[in-house]
Amino acid sequence: MTSGARLTLSGVLRTFGGIRAVDDVSFGVAPGETLGIIGPNGAGKSVLLNVINGVYLAESGTITLDDVRIDRLRPHQITAHGVGRSFQSTEQFRDFRAAEYVMLGRMAHQRTSLFTTAVGWPGVRRSEQDEVTRAEAALDRFGLAGLAFSRIGELPYGAQKLVDIARVLAAEPRLILLDEPTSGTTSVERTIISDVLEEVARSEVTMVIIDHDVSFISDISDRMLVMNYGRLLAQGTPEEVLARPDVIEAYLGI
Amino acid sequence: MRERAALTRQKILAGPVPAKRLAEPAGWAVLVLAALWLMLLGSVFDQYIGGLVIIYAVSALGLDWIQGRAGQVSIGSAAFMAVGAYVTATATEWHVPTLVALLMACAAGAIVGLVFGLPALRLRHLYLALSTLALQFITQTVALQYETSTGNFAGFSVPEPNIGSLTLSGRSLLVALTVVLVLVTICLRNLYRRAPGRAWQAIRENQMAAAVIGIDVNRWKLSAFATSSALISLSGGLLAYYTLRVFDDTFTLTFALTFVAMVIVGGLGSISGAILGATLITIAPYVLSDWTNDLPSTMPLASWLSNNISYIDNGLYGIILLLFLLYQPRGIAGALAAAGQRIATWIGPRERPVPAASLSAAPAPVHANGSQAPGPAPVLAVRDLQLVYRTGALALSSVDIDVRPGEIVAVLGRNGAGKTSTLRAISGFFRADRVRVSGSVTFEGRQIVGASPTLTSRRGIVLVQERDKVFPSLTVNEHFRLIRSSAAAQAQAEEIFPPLRERASSPAGLLSGGERQMLALALAWTMQPRLLLVDELSLGLAPAVAKRLTASLRDFRDRTNVPILLVEQNVSAALDVADRVYIMEAGRVVFTSDADNVSRDTVLNLSFGQR
Secondary structure: OOOOOOEEEEEEEEEEOOEEEEEEEEEEEOOOOEEEEEOOOOOOHHHHHHHHOOOOOOOEEEEEEOOEEOOOOOHHHHHHOOEEEOOOOOHHHOOOEHHHHHHHOOHHHOOOOHHHHHOOOHHHHHHHHHHHHHHHHHHHOOOOHHHOOOEHHHOOHHHHHHHHHHHHHHOOOOEEEEEOOOOOOOHHHHHHHHHHHHHHHHOOOEEEEEOOOHHHHHHHOOEEEEEEOOEEEEEEOHHHHHHOHHHHHHHHOO | OHHHHHHHHHHHHOOOOOOOOOHHHHHHHHHHHHHHHHHHHOOHHHHHHHHHHHHHHHHHHHHHHHHHHOOOOOOOHHHHHHHHHHHHHHHHHOOOOHHHHHHHHHHHHHHHHHHHHHHHHOOOHHHHHHHHHHHHHHHHHHHHHHHHHOOOOOOEEOOOOEEOOEEOOHHHHHHHHHHHHHHHHHHHHHHHHOHHHHHHHHHHHOHHHHHHHOOOHHHHHHHHHHHHHHHHHHHHHHHHHHHOEEOHHHOOHHHHHHHHHHHHHHOOOOHHHHHHHHHHHHHHHHHHHHHHHOOOOOOOOHHHHHHHHHHHHHHHHHHHHHHHHHHOOOHHHHHHHHHHHHHHHHHOOOOOOOOOOOOOOOOOOEEOOOOOOOOOOOOEEEEEEEEEOOOOOEEEEEEEEEEOOOOEEEEEOOOOOOHHHHHHHHHOOOHHHOOEEEEEEEEOOEEOOOOOHHHHHHOOEEEEOOOOOOOOOOEHHHHHHHOOOOHHHHHHHHHHOHHHHHOOOOEHHHOOHHHHHHHHHHHHHHOOOOEEEEEOOOOOOOHHHHHHHHHHHHHHHHHHOOOEEEEEOOHHHHHHHOOEEEEEEOOEEEEEEEHHHOOHHHHHHHHOOOO
């Protein structure tokens, strides 16, 4: 049986020491759709992304990607199945050069042999050169080609965020999970990031985005989910969702 | 159009161009010159030490591989060298050709490395180091047994190495060793600059993030263990051929630690660093004993020094290691690179400083009625507070907040608006995180901006943090004892929060979220604060529990008149107790008012306002 959905969660549960961080969550994302997720601090949004890409195992429920179960796979296997995920911060990779970091994102698609690499086999050199070209192209898409060989830690924060998104896109995933792409950025950087993501959203890529910038996320999303206390509080078009009094109460606590 | 947009983006996002690194070529030049000098002009003894340096450098490169690249702590160098040495010695007894014997040493090292890499899939840091320590002791015992059971009580003797009919010794052996080191260096450079190097580096930086990016962490860890162990075992095999003897006394824990010293002194994660470290640590004892022998015998302690220098060096290693760990954790290679950078910036064009945050001018916050009325002097006055993370993210900009005596002030706003950052900046909890805090924070008339948490808490500022605010393995009672609270204070806390009495002897980790909050609040009260900072009291709590906790805050204030600065996402809970509110958005205060004047709609407009 095929559902036609790119991603389907049904009855997903994940607890931490008795707290139900993700509690019986079910939803689907259609191919090409952009789904926005909002909710207050601690509502379980990041945990939800971590459950989808295997960082945390779901205690019950199923997750399928194009009708293939992925909920028992390890993170790198899920990534190899075509799920790309951005990080809230690229701080841990500050010593990487931007192009190297983008190339890292494509490792799941490469076969690397230590021996041929060590002896400098011509085939390895060639494919490495291809990867560099591809990484530069991925960065170029965001106007970052000139920074390909700068270290991530030396880049302004907004550029770091873009490099991370470039890394995700370079792996040509079927599904992209973005964790707070605009948080901590200045208003100028925010405009650039949302321009780029809107461009990505218009292409055929399927995206799930968590963010707190309500105007950004409601503009970019085809559909929105609201989480509170680990549960789905509401879903629908951005206009529908943001007009609901229970959403306003949960999100702003009024 | 698109191109222009891309150009503008680049202009806005462009950081500084990194300075050219001069250190590496300079380091290589020094090494090549040293090798040439040694071959052409060195004495036989110098050449002997030179050979040892090369063999130890190979081993150090193996350790740097596993530790500096893949980030897996290991003190198993001596054990892997022993494996290589004994396999080589045994192979020569079977008259195996030199190159084949060395390959066998590598293979044996790879297998042992693979087996002892398995714990690394689960263990990290100290525990991993301890598991490699176990390998050290196992190997020493096995080596001794092997010697006795084969009747080689004084160790194995090894014939001179040969390639075909050419026997290698003296200068020709030195040339062969140099060739090995050069080949190893080239292979390692190829690995580190390409996909494998990136995979290992990613695992070293953050294992979980690496897995999410798509790297098979287990596979790459094991491959690093197997290959680096093979290299270290190769060095053991070379040592066997070089000293013509293999004896278990060589491969001690002290010997293993010498290699740790080499890579740390040289600089982890640098090929030239490992070679440099191996050189320095290997020749240091000889240089020292030369130096002590040359001391005039009339100098006091001179003879004692020259007699005892070999014992002193071990201690000296410890001291050198400690000094490097404390003051130059990136080793000599790191220091040279930094010096190279400095020279490059001198002679090169000036770098533009990174714009910390190009925020547009902040609009002045809206003051609603009443908030400007002159009240009593504030207990806490925050002025023009700015906070920039080391990543360049701007968390706060020109934040002004007052807390007057006996007042409850609430800071409201969405996630990421800068509320928690404000509290942490006030209490000093940012000091360790390389965060730039500027502006002014005065508490009871004294400037405390940038003060440590120890200092601010001594002044009486107590922060109740969000989430992990209790020690999960200590019981409720133990928490009270920890802060030396009086029995009366504890009894009073239990009266306000009866669950704390019922669960007095259960570990805090087993308390519910609400009970943990109660415990954290009760502890804060018994510390007799002069200002209480409370972060997200209602986070993750059911509405009824949240209401009860916020109400208890007001009771506390009414009893003690201690002012409270409260950060909340739950606006209605906060409006219930607060006298005054600030609303933050994107790191700035956008609105201040008396709580009575704030309606639900005001907050709604301000927080969803941009729509």
